[in-house]
Each structure stands twice: as C-alpha cells, then as structure tokens.
Amino acid sequence: MAAATGVVMLLAAALAILAPSTRALDRAEFPPGFLFGAATSAYQIEGAYLEDGKGLSNWDVFTHTHSGNIADGRNGDVADDHYHRYMHGTESAHRQSPEDVEIMHSLGVNSYRFSISWARILPRGRLGGVNSAGIAFYDQLIVALLQKGIEPFVTLHHFDLPHELETRYGGWLGAGIREEFDHYADVCFQAFGDRVKFWTTFNEPNMMTRLTYMLGMYPPNHCSPPFGNCNSGNSQWEPYVAAHNIIMSHAAAVDNYKKNYQAKQGGSIGIVISMKYYEPLTNTTVDILAARRALSFEIHWFLDPIFFGEYPKEMREMLSSNLPKFTLAEKILLENKVDFIGVNHYTAIYAKDCISSPCDLNTYEGNALVFATGQRDGVQIGKSTALVGFYDVPEAMEQIIKYVNQRYENTPIYVTENGYSQHNSNSMEDMINDVGRVNYLRGYLSSISSAVRRGANVHGYFVWSIMDNFEWVFGFTVRFGMYHVDFTTQERTPKMSAKWYRDFLMGYAPLGEVQTLRADS
Ligand code: BGC
Numbered sequence: 189m190a191a192a193t194g195v196v197m198l199l200a201a202a203l204a205i206l207a208p209s210t211r212a213l214d215r216a217e218f219p220p221g222f223l224f225g226a227a228t229s230a231y232q233i234e235g236a237y238l239e240d241g242k243g244l245s246n247w248d249v250f251t252h253t254h255s256g257n258i259a260d261g262r263n264g265d266v267a268d269d270h271y272h273r274y275m276h277g278t279e280s281a282h283r284q285s286p287e288d289v290e291i292m293h294s295l296g297v298n299s300y301r302f303s304i305s306w307a308r309i310l311p312r313g314r315l316g317g318v319n320s321a322g323i324a325f326y327d328q329l330i331v332a333l334l335q336k337g338i339e340p341f342v343t344l345h346h347f348d349l350p351h352e353l354e355t356r357y358g359g360w361l362g363a364g365i366r367e368e369f370d371h372y373a374d375v376c377f378q379a380f381g382d383r384v385k386f387w388t389t390f391n392e393p394n395m396m397t398r399l400t401y402m403l404g405m406y407p408p409n410h411c412s413p414p415f416g417n418c419n420s421g422n423s424q425w426e427p428y429v430a431a432h433n434i435i436m437s438h439a440a441a442v443d444n445y446k447k448n449y450q451a452k453q454g455g456s457i458g459i460v461i462s463m464k465y466y467e468p469l470t471n472t473t474v475d476i477l478a479a480r481r482a483l484s485f486e487i488h489w490f491l492d493p494i495f496f497g498e499y500p501k502e503m504r505e506m507l508s509s510n511l512p513k514f515t516l517a518e519k520i521l522l523e524n525k526v527d528f529i530g531v532n533h534y535t536a537i538y539a540k541d542c543i544s545s546p547c548d549l550n551t552y553e554g555n556a557l558v559f560a561t562g563q564r565d566g567v568q569i570g571k572s573t574a575l576v577g578f579y580d581v582p583e584a585m586e587q588i589i590k591y592v593n594q595r596y597e598n599t600p601i602y603v604t605e606n607g608y609s610q611h612n613s614n615s616m617e618d619m620i621n622d623v624g625r626v627n628y629l630r631g632y633l634s635s636i637s638s639a640v641r642r643g644a645n646v647h648g649y650f651v652w653s654i655m656d657n658f659e660w661v662f663g664f665t666v667r668f669g670m671y672h673v674d675f676t677t678q679e680r681t682p683k684m685s686a687k688w689y690r691d692f693l694m695g696y697a698p699l700g701e702v703q704t705l706r707a708d709s
Contacts, residue, residue, distance in 0.1 A: 193394075195520045203537055215695050223339060223648030224693055225299035226292065226670065227605050231264045231393065232495055232657040234305060239330040239565050240321035243311025245348040246359065250407035254437035257409070260663035266582075267658045269639060269678050272324065275332045277480035291671060291680060292654060296693035297337040301604055301650045302329070303346035303391065306372055313353045314371040323379050330383050341650070342384050343440070343460065346391040347406065347660070354408060360397070360430035362566045366437045373441035377449045385455040387445065388530050388604070392462035393431060394490050398552060401426035405661055414549045425510040427555070432512040435493050439521040446524050457675065459494065460530030460604045463592070465485055465584035469538040478541035478558045481506075485556035487592070491529065495596050496524050506557070528647070530590060530604035533632075536584035538564055573624070574609035574666045582631030586639040589646055598645050605631050607652030608685075609659070616681075619672050623686040633692070651689065657679055 215224075238244075251263030262611045274288045292300055308322035330340050348361065357365045373389065381387075390396075395403045396406060402423045404411030410421025438459055439557070445457050466477035466482040481502050488500035497519040498504075499511055542549065547559040562569050562579050570579035591599055608628040613619050630650060636649060656669035663674055670686040672677070 191245035193208055197477065198322045201389065202375075208318045213637060213692065215692060219645070219647070223299040223341070223475050225297045225301055225338075225650045226295070226654035227301035227341075227650040228270070228654055228657065229303040229343065229348075230305035230308070230577065231267070231346070231348040232653075232659070233268040233270040233655070235264065235266040235269045235306075237265045239271065241308075241311060241319040241326070242305065242322060243307040243316075243319075244351040245305065245307040246351050246354045246407045247348045249306075249354075250409075251496065254407070254409065257405070258663045259665045259679050262663045264658040266675075268655055268673055271409075272276075273678065274329050287680065288654070289329070289336060289338070291682075292333075293336040295654075295670075295686060295690045297338060298603075299386075299650070300333055300341065300654075301341040303343035304376060305348060305350075306345065307348065307350040309370055309375060311352075311370050313350050313351060313356070316352075316420040318375055326380060330380055332611055336389055339386065340380075340384050341386040341388075341604075341648075342376075342380070343388045343391045344376060345369070345389065345393075347396055354599045358481060359400075361401075361426060362434050363433055365433055366440060369437035372446060374444055377453070381445075381453040381455060381509065381563050382447050386462045386602075387455060387457040389457065390434055390442050391433045391445045391460045391530075391604075392532055393438075393459075394486060397427045397430045397434065397463040397708060398555070401430050402555060403552065415554055416550060423555075428433045428507065428511050431489065434519065436518055438494070439518070439524065442524045442526060443521055454637060458526045458528035458530050458602070459490070459492055460532055461487060463588050464560075464590075465533070465536035465567070465581070465588045466539040466558075466560070467536055467584075469540040469561065472541075472543035474544045475539060478543075478556075479539040481556045482539045482553050482558045482560070483591070485553070485558075486519055488595075491592075491596055493522060494526060495599075498554065502556075507555075526599065526600055529596060530586060530601040530602050531592060532605035532652075533585055533588050533603060534606060534652075535573075535578045536569055536581040536587075537562055537579070538569060557608070571624070573628070574611045575662070578609060580608070580628050580631065582628075585632045585635035586642075586644075589636065589639045589644045593645050600682075601644070602648035602650070604648075604650050605652040606649065607668045609668050612665055612667060616672070620681060620683050622683045622685045625670070625683070629685060629689065671699060 237248050251258055255261040272286055304326055309319060311319055333340050353365060353368055400406040401410045402415050404416045404418040404421060409418050410426055411418040412421055412423045415423035428569040442457055443662045464486060465477040484500045484502045489503060492498060492500045503511055540561060542557040542559050553560045570581035593603060608625040610622055639646060653668045655671035656667040656673040660665050670683055670689055672681040672683055
C-alpha cells in the first residue's frame with residue numbers, strides 16, 4: 189500500500205514537472221470570472237486620424253515627418269479603420285460594414301482591452317475643450333461591447349499623446365504633463381466610468397521610455413551615445429525623468445479614481461508593464477546578477493515606486509544622480525495601491541553581464557549593463573518569431589507570474605498582452621495557416637493554467653491582437669492578429685488561431701487534439 193502511494197506520488201511529481209506541456213488545456217481549469225480577451229491600442233487600429241475633431245498625436249506627426257523611421261514608410265492614418273468598422277449597422281453612413289465587436293463576440297471573448305486616443309478626447313490637452321465626438325465614439329464602442337457581454341478593459345495611455353503636449357512640455361520630460369494626464373484621466377472616469385470597470389493608466393511605460401528617450405526609436409527620437417546618435421536627447425537621464433513624470437501622473441490618476449470615483453463606480457485600476465523574463469546566460473555569479481539587474485531595470489523600475497515608494501536599489505546605485513528622487517509629497521501620493529498589475533509578456537531571453545567584460549551597450553538592456561541574447565552555446569532559447577529577439581518560451585509565463593506575485597504582495601495579475609508575430613507573406617494561405625501562433629498561444633495558456641493550479645493570483649488573459657495592425661516602427665511588415673487584415677480592402681479573415689481560440693473558449697480544444705499542429709510553422 190505504502191509502495192503504491194509512493195508510486196502515485198512519484199507520478200504526480202513527474203506530471204507536475206512535465207506540466208504545462210503534457211496536460212490538456214481546458215477553460216474549466218481557470219477560475220470563474222477569469223477574463224479571456226484580446227487587446228489592441230488606439231493608434232494601431234483606429235485610423236480616422238483627422239476626423240470628427242480629433243487632434244494630431246505625437247505618432248501622427250512622427251510617422252508623417254519621419255516616415256524613414258518606419259519599416260515600410262507607412263503610418264496609422266487609416267490602420268484597421270476600426271473607427272468606422274467597430275460595429276455593424278451604426279447609423280452613420282460610413283459605418284456600414286461590419287464588424288469588429290461582432291468578430292470579438294463570435295470568438296467568445298468576455299473582455300476586450302483597448303486604449304483611448306487622448307488626442308481624440310482632448311485635442312489640445314487641458315487648455316482646449318473636450319471633443320464630444322471623441323467621447324461619443326468610445327461611448328458607442330463601450331455600449332456595443334456591453335450589449336454583447338464583453339467587458340471593456342481600458343488603457344488611458346498606449347504610447348500616443350496630443351502633439352500639442354509634446355510641443356508644450358517636451359512630452360513626458362516636462363513636469364507640466366502630470367496635470368494634463370490627471371485632467372485627461374478625470375474626463376475619462378467621468379464619461380465612461382459608470383460602465384468601465386477595468387482601468388489601466390499606462391501601457392508599458394518601461395518600454396516606451398527606453399525606446400523613446402534612450403534608444404531614440406519612438407517619437408520624438410531622443411538619444412545620445414553609447415545608445416545611439418540622435419539630433420537631441422540624453423540617454424543617461426531623460427528616460428528616468430520621463431519615467432518619474434509618468435509614475436507621478438499614474439499616482440495622481442489613481443488617487444483621483446480612488447477618492448472620487450471608485451466607491452460609486454465600483455471599478456478597479458492598475459498599470460501595465462512590459463515584462464521580458466531574463467535567464468542568466470551561464471550559471472556564473474556575474475550572469476545571475478545580470479539577470480536580476482535586467483529584471484530590476486525592466487520591472488522594479490516602475491513597480492517598486494508604486495508598491496514601496498522607492499526606486500530599486502540596483503538602479504539607485506548604478507544611476508546615482510541621473511535617477512530622480514521621490515519627495516515626501518510624492519511618496520504620500522504613491523501610497524494609493526493599484527488594484528491589479530497588468531503583465532505584458534511575450535518572451536524570455538538570456539542575460540549576459542557587461543560589467544565584468546565589455547559588450548555592446550546600444551541595446552534595450554544597455555542601461556542595466558546587460559547584454560541580452562537568444563543563444564546559449566549555439567542553441568536558441570525558444571523558436572523564433574517574426575520580431576527579432578522575441579522567442580516562443582511558454583514556461584517563462586509561469587515564471588514571470590510567480591515572480592510578480594511574490595515580489596508585489598500577491599496583487600492580482602491580468603496578463604494584458606501575449607502574442608505571436610508573423611512575417612508578411614504574399615501567400616494568403618501562409619498567413620491564414622498560422623500554426624506557429626496556435627502553438628504559441630496554446631503553450632502560453634497552458635503555462636498560465638499551470639500557474640493557476642499552483643495558486644497564482646491571475647485573473648485574465650488577453651491575446652495581442654484581435655487583428656493585424658500597425659506595429660509601430662515595423663509598420664505593417666509584421667502581423668500579430670488572430671484575424672488577417674487586408675489593408676487595401678480592410679477585409680478581416682479569421683486565421684487558424686482565431687478558430688483555435690474560439691474552440692478553446694467554447695471548451696472544444698483539449699491540448700492533445702491540437703498536438704498535430706506542432707508540425708511546425
Ligand atoms: C505593445 C503593443 C505592440 C506589441 C507587439 C507591446 O509592446 O503594447 O502595442 O504592438 O507589444 O510588439
């Protein structure tokens with residue numbers, strides 16, 4: 189008997205080790221009320237860049253003035269034309285074609301994560317008026333979603349801001365932007381908060397500030413050596429000044445929401461952070477420390493102030509006076525806690541130390557004195573995807589969830605983005621048969637389900653993205669959608685992944701049955 193029990197325990201342990209890849213993926217394993225959705229952002233899908241009173245955003249101006257910085261020289265003027273196609277049958281003549289809300293409904297998602305275009309709501313910022321057509325657009329979108337049983341999950345800032353604020357304050361570099369964001373958030377809470385129960389202040393400010401002010405890739409292209417050669421900027425301190433203004437803008441919006449809206453509206457508020465998972469390249473102490481440092485510069489940079497009122501030790505030591513300090517008043521404002529953490533997780537990568545031996549620092553991790561690589565002894569950490577540096581490493585999802593739960597007081601997590609990029613191809617068949625994406629989504633969802641079984645505090649998952657869209661500096665050269673979009677006709681066509689996700693959501697796709705898809709992409 190004892191021996192039999194021992195065998196059962198060994199088997200259970202073996203299964204636990206093999207998980208998540210060997211267990212069936214079943215929606216029923218996720219807690220009741222778990223949000224399953226898909227995500228987008230305003231600039232990437234809406235189009236209608238000058239319509240109905242919208243002001244120019246920093247991305248409108250950048251893509252027009254710096255088209256050479258975008259892989260295909262294109263822009264988001266039309267993008268997915270979602271502004272006109274979010275819903276079938278709205279009265280307006282140009283909104284006759286189906287369909288985005290219907291597409292989501294047909295997939296069976298119970299939530300949709302989208303962002304609001306600040307320039308559509310407040311074209312000139314706080315000093316101009318509220319654009320009622322902008323309010324009406326999001327109002328109708330929210331109503332359409334709720335009518336289909338889809339919970340709106342709303343981001344206030346996803347990289348785009350009114351161009352006028354870029355000019356007036358130098359974007360996030362000027363402290364005056366804090367009041368602007370506070371005002372914008374307040375307008376949104378007031379207009380939509382009776383129906384929106386999930387708010388996030390910022391999307392990936394940790395990635396945005398590095399790409400904008402350190403590497404000079406995003407508008408307004410600021411950087412300095414060794415991170416790059418731009419016409420202006422200072423990569424040593426601008427990212428941290430911008431981040432400080434963002435953290436305090438976030439804190440002010442959370443404070444306002446908690447004091448003036450939360451009790452009557454009954455929603456929750458959080459922030460979304462981009463989270464790569466860093467594995468030490470070797471098991472030497474220097475690489476182990478490098479991986480920790482990379483996680484600190486990636487995650488702790490924003491979440492430590494929000495949870496503990498202070499920047500992480502590694503950053504304070506390494507950046508010294510380039511890193512701003514929180515005043516007492518700022519620390520008090522930061523005492524408001526977020527209700528949840530949004531985790532955008534796509535990939536894992538190896539971290540190599542650059543303190544003990546020199547390396548190229550003109551990279552995303554350069555400020556942490558870390559070099560990131562997908563290769564260890566000639567073996568790749570996971571399968572490649574179309575975006576360089578993004579690998580398919582599903583088990584890292586569980587690691588990152590565990591890490592964030594442990595470090596940040598077991599605060600509820602929503603996986604607000606996770607997805608797979610494909611290259612553009614001339615063959616529609618190639619693009620529709622997105623086996624690589626099916627495998628990717630299945631792997632990452634299995635990893636979340638494994639985390640859930642082990643008690644992780646995770647409550648939702650959003651695929652990036654519902655449909656192909658404008659992928660920032662990559663323009664339309666890579667595709668992240670479960671729906672293929674023909675950018676000439678705007679026709680949306682479900683890919684294999686859309687069918688797979690729908691089957692999973694309907695409870696039809698146990699893991700074993702889709703194993704055959706592993707054939708490869
Ligand atoms: C961003 C999205 C982007 C996606 C894929 C995330 O960093 O939030 O806007 O399209 O990754 O690159």
